[in-house]
Amino acid sequence: xxxxxxxxxxxxxxxxxxxxxxxxxxxxxxxxxxxxxxxxxxxxxxxxxxxxxxxxxxxxxxxxxxxxxxxxxxxxxxxxxxxxxxxxxxxxxxxxxxxxxxxxxxxxxxxxxxxxxxxxxxxxxxxxxxxxxxxxxxxxxxxxxxxxxxxxxxxxxxxxxxxxxxxxxxxxxxxxxxxxxxxxxxxxxxxxxxxxxxxxxxxxxxxxxxxxxxxxxxxxxxxxxxxxxxxxxxxxxxxxxxxxxxxxxxxxxxxxxxxxxxxxxxxxxxxxxxxxxxxxxxxxxxxxxxxxxxxxxxxxxxxxxx
Amino acid sequence: xxxxxxxxxxxxxxxxxxxxxxxxxxxxxxxxxxxxxxxxxxxxxxxxxxxxxxxxxxxxxxxxxxxxxxxxxxxxxxxxxxxxxxxxxxxxxxxxxxxxxxxxxxxxxxxxxxxxxxxxxxxxxxxxxxxxxxxxxxxxxxxxxxxxxxxxxxxxxxxxxxxxxxxxxxxxxxxxxxxxxxxxxxxxxxxxxxxxxxxxxxxxxxxxxxxxxxxxxxxxxxxxxxxxxxxxxxxxxxxxxxxxxxxxxxxxxxxxxxxxxxxxxxxxxxxxxxxxxxxxxxxxxxxxxxxxxxxxxxxxxxxxxxxxxxxxxxxxxxxxxxxxxxxxxxxxxxxxxxxxxxxxxxxxxxxxxxxxxxxxxxxxxxxxxxxxxxxxxxxxxxxxxxxxxxxxxxxxxxxxxxxxxxxxxxxxxxxxxxxxxxxxxxxxxxxxxxxxxxxxxxxxx
Numbered sequence: 001x002x003x004x005x006x007x008x009x010x011x012x013x014x015x016x017x018x019x020x021x022x023x024x025x026x027x028x029x030x031x032x033x034x035x036x037x038x039x040x041x042x043x044x045x046x047x048x049x050x051x052x053x054x055x056x057x058x059x060x061x062x063x064x065x066x067x068x069x070x071x072x073x074x075x076x077x078x079x080x081x082x083x084x085x086x087x088x089x090x091x092x093x094x095x096x097x098x099x100x101x102x103x104x105x106x107x108x109x110x111x112x113x114x115x116x117x118x119x120x121x122x123x124x125x126x127x128x129x130x131x132x133x134x135x136x137x138x139x140x141x142x143x144x145x146x147x148x149x150x151x152x153x154x155x156x157x158x159x160x161x162x163x164x165x166x167x168x169x170x171x172x173x174x175x176x177x178x179x180x181x182x183x184x185x186x187x188x189x190x191x192x193x194x195x196x197x198x199x200x201x202x203x204x205x206x207x208x209x210x211x212x213x214x215x216x217x218x219x220x221x222x223x224x225x226x227x228x229x230x231x232x233x234x235x236x237x238x239x240x241x242x243x244x245x246x247x248x249x250x251x252x253x254x255x256x257x258x259x260x261x262x263x264x265x266x267x268x269x270x271x272x273x274x275x276x277x278x279x280x281x282x283x284x285x286x287x288x289x290x291x292x293x294x295x296x297x298x299x300x301x302x303x304x305x306x
Numbered sequence: 307x308x309x310x311x312x313x314x315x316x317x318x319x320x321x322x323x324x325x326x327x328x329x330x331x332x333x334x335x336x337x338x339x340x341x342x343x344x345x346x347x348x349x350x351x352x353x354x355x356x357x358x359x360x361x362x363x364x365x366x367x368x369x370x371x372x373x374x375x376x377x378x379x380x381x382x383x384x385x386x387x388x389x390x391x392x393x394x395x396x397x398x399x400x401x402x403x404x405x406x407x408x409x410x411x412x413x414x415x416x417x418x419x420x421x422x423x424x425x426x427x428x429x430x431x432x433x434x435x436x437x438x439x440x441x442x443x444x445x446x447x448x449x450x451x452x453x454x455x456x457x458x459x460x461x462x463x464x465x466x467x468x469x470x471x472x473x474x475x476x477x478x479x480x481x482x483x484x485x486x487x488x489x490x491x492x493x494x495x496x497x498x499x500x501x502x503x504x505x506x507x508x509x510x511x512x513x514x515x516x517x518x519x520x521x522x523x524x525x526x527x528x529x530x531x532x533x534x535x536x537x538x539x540x541x542x543x544x545x546x547x548x549x550x551x552x553x554x555x556x557x558x559x560x561x562x563x564x565x566x567x568x569x570x571x572x573x574x575x576x577x578x579x580x581x582x583x584x585x586x587x588x589x590x591x592x593x594x595x596x597x598x599x600x601x602x603x604x605x606x607x608x609x610x611x612x613x614x615x616x617x618x619x620x621x622x623x624x625x626x627x628x629x630x631x632x633x634x635x636x637x638x639x640x641x642x643x644x645x646x647x648x649x650x651x652x653x654x655x656x657x658x659x660x661x662x663x664x665x666x667x668x669x670x671x672x673x674x675x676x677x678x679x680x681x682x683x684x685x686x687x688x689x690x691x692x693x694x695x696x697x698x699x700x701x702x703x704x705x706x707x708x709x710x711x712x713x714x715x716x717x718x719x720x721x722x723x724x725x726x727x728x729x730x731x732x733x734x735x736x737x738x739x740x741x742x743x744x745x746x747x748x749x750x751x
Contacts, residue, residue, distance in 0.1 A: 040351055043351045043532070044532050045532070046531035046533070048346065049346055050346075102557070103416070103554060104415070104416025104418055104554075105416060106416055134452070135451075135453075135455035136448040136449070136451035136452035136455055137448075139447070139448035139451050139452075140446070140448035140449075140451075142448075188556060188557035189557065189558075190558050221527070221529075223414070223527070223530050223533045223534070224527075224529050224530065224531055225348030225529060225530055225532065225562065225563065226346050226347070226531065226560070227529040227559045227560070228529070230557075230558055231529075248414070248416070250500060250502075251414070251500045251501065251502055251533065251537065252501070252502060252533055252537070253531070253533035253537075256531075257531060276445075
């Protein structure tokens with residue numbers, strides 16, 4: 001099955017709604033009612049009131065030429081584009097990827113899927129089970145590693161996660177691994193001591209391998225609301241987030257909060273999670289994401305369920 | 307939690323306070339700001355629209371317009387509507403009197419079902435029931451293992467099905483296991499699932515029917531955005547939810563999802579999860595939360611927490627020692643420990659009226675509490691009872707032992723003697739308490 005059709009399957013149910021809402025303006029110039037439809041649609045997608053207002057302003061100023069939906073699409077597209085960060089020095093040893101995020105966003109699952117992805121691409125992967133807090137998180141990581149066919153470095157529950165990371169990086173160098181995926185414990189961005197722990201993990205990684213961690217990916221649940229922006233800020237401060245992974249996009253949530261996040265942090269979305277199986281992690285596709293964000297029935301934003 | 311929303315609303319009300327009358331013009335501006343604040347708090351667009359309309363209607367009543375204090379009037383209106391939205395002054399939840407009763411915990415992946423299952427089991431045990439946990443999530447790797455570890459720590463009996471089984475068998479075997487162990491409440495932790503997954507949702511319906519569940523709780527993440535309404539109503543359609551448990555409220559989520567779900571699905575919010583510790587689960591009270599959101603403080607919860615932590619006898623004993631000025635460093639250590647059990651400094655301060663308007667950063671005190679405690683822990687029993695023996699070399703030893711600097715040890719001792727001096731003043735002039743407390747606050751840094 002084509003992986004993209006998976007993503008589409010979720011979106012199809014809600015297709016055509018916005019177009020229908022805007023249908024009556026075909027030809028003429030958009031009126032106040034049309035902007036209201038757009039506003040509700042953006043708000044219902046978790047884009048947030050500020051950025052929604054900004055986008056609508058931009059559309060109004062443009063002066064009503066062309067298809068409104070098409071112009072909206074390109075406004076959003078523009079906001080998803082982020083200048084690729086200048087490639088730092090190519091990692092000489094293994095590439096180290098740190099996964100961070102709040103509780104329940106899907107870090108361990110994503111680590112497992114990434115491990116599989118990299119393994120299949122012919123890279124030798126080590127999974128560092130650095131969530132030493134949550135009961136059975138290590139066992140969960142081990143189960144995923146088995147599915148992905150990669151090695152795990154672990155210690156006992158309750159041990160220092162920075163020590164696990166140190167061990168994993170040493171092991172990776174000794175065994176000639178290509179990638180180290182670090183699964184960290186979920187933490188709320190408001191818990192200062194836990195955020196400091198993350199800073200320490202970051203520092204320890206950098207001491208073990210030069211330039212590590214090479215990527216710090218924020219794992220974000222697509223159903224998150226405006227709090228996602230606060231999360232992103234917190235994790236950026238503590239661990240220097242370099243990219244976002246948007247999980248659970250196969251539900252009805254549309255993940256619009258990444259728009260204000262990208263606008264502020266200027267980091268790209270790397271992957272999206274669209275299902276429970278190992279192959280349901282896809283590289284981010286802006287075009288698909290935007291259509292998913294917009295094709296909602298705006299006349300009843302809560303959708304068919306209500 | 308909810309700090310930012312209450313901060314926003316307080317700003318709005320403060321601005322209105324400058325106006326002599328509530329006019330259509332300033333009402334419109336006030337409502338526009340309230341709308342924005344609610345949207346930023348992730349309240350669903352439909353719910354916001356309805357809420358604003360109701361507030362406008364009530365506020366436009368002649369009585370309000372003629373009022374001399376527009377801000378207060380509007381606060382009153384918003385508060386009333388907010389309490390309504392959150393479920394009104396409905397009866398508090400009571401544990402169903404069925405025995406054995408089955409509770410289901412359902413929800414999306416990552417909402418916090420397993421953590422909540424353990425917390426709820428402890429809560430029920432404290433309330434006099436004999437719960438048994440059932441680890442019925444065999445989809446997420448190691449989920450059963452997680453609940454098993456948690457239940458062992460909590461001393462709650464657990465039954466883990468040997469492997470995947472149909473829902474009828476799951477319900478029947480759970481009942482058998484509970485009966486055999488003489489337990490009267492079965493708490494089933496189900497696998498997380500998406501509300502659009504028809505197959506898995508039908509499975510839940512089957513489990514609900516087979517277990518004739520007395521309670522079906524939706525466990526929902528308080529950081530959820532607009533989608534909360536849709537997922538909650540899908541779950542409701544399938545399994546007739548009886549309540550919602552809102553998790554991860556200890557962060558800075560503004561909890562709009564709570565308002566949205568209550569308003570659209572119509573299911574009461576029963577519990578809120580407020581931290582990672584297994585005790586961090588509280589009954590939900592709409593009127594208190596509405597007050598919290600509006601920055602009126604939640605003193606009732608604060609008092610209740612204090613009552614839980616301080617047995618009455620203890621409190622009296624401490625008070626007596628305070629009066630007699632026998633308050634030693636040992637007593638201080640004991641007080642700090644109790645304070646910590648009430649929650650984080652931010653949580654405690656958040657329950658006080660008007661604290662949302664304090665400058666950010668003033669509430670950051672947890673780290674200092676830990677420092678003070680570690681210094682106290684590094685002292686001998688004698689040193690805590692008679693601090694006057696603390697000479698230079700003892701202080702150096704304590705600093706080394708606690709990983710703090712000598713000056714931090716000195717500062718603590720200085721604060722302690724200030725406290726004693728204050729206590730002396732207090733026992734002479736009881737009215738000075740508030741001022742003295744504030745002095746203590748400032749001296750903390």
